[in-house]
Amino acid sequence: MRQSSRRGVCLVISAPSGAGKSTIAQALRQRESRLFTSISVTTRAPRPGEEEGVHYYFRDMEIFRQMAQQGDLLEWAEVFGRGYGTPRKPIEQALAAGEDIVLDIDWQGYRLMKKALPEDVEGLFVLPPSLEELEKRLRGRDSDSEEEIAKRMKAAMSEISHWREFEHVVINEDLEQAVDDAQAILRAARMLSKRRSDIAAHIAQWSPEG
């Protein structure tokens, strides 16, 4: 049963681009139907098949900067020369309502989220099985230019160097296994005693005779 008296968990999944974080996050959302989906704002152009308000809110740099300045973004970062940010209000409302959230954002975003919501955020870093496989996946996605792929491969090792900042690490070799692992992490995070604001009331109902 849903425990509305507890706050939600915000599971942040980060990885070098192409390692599979959005695939894992999407699979988790299918398995856990009540996960709240945060839609980021970006200044990059939509890829084929990407829809406004579904994959991202696509905005120009001026609007993006305005949103950041007004505090409308809980965190934002420049990744590959483009702005990416997480709208503040929906996240705060979901957590207060006891809804869990999965965010797939980069390591800088994770760091800022952890600072903004230290009690609510759990970090999961996803590694590819190898750099060769990472490049294969970037190419397989078939949506980025050669230049974009080269930029992402160049950034990969420096992104990977942040893995220790995350509480959890999963190697995404077999997708089903990686999703199982991510789901186990989310479930365990829900049960951390610091989040169980429902337990004291539960125990208080018990009479001393049992």
Ligand code: ADP
């Ligand atoms: P990211 O969000 O980290 O940039 P994606 O989720 O877009 O990465 O995944 C990059 C590509 O790799 C996609 O085409 C995806 O289908 C594929 N992929 C993800 N996980 C696996 C896996 N375990 N094995 C093979 N391909 C995968």
Ligand code: 5GP
């Ligand atoms: P892509 O252009 O491939 O969709 O995303 C590029 C990078 O930006 C990925 O590492 C992705 O996780 C990250 N990203 C997406 N949304 C956000 C966000 O809201 N905030 C931050 N900090 N990074 C994001």
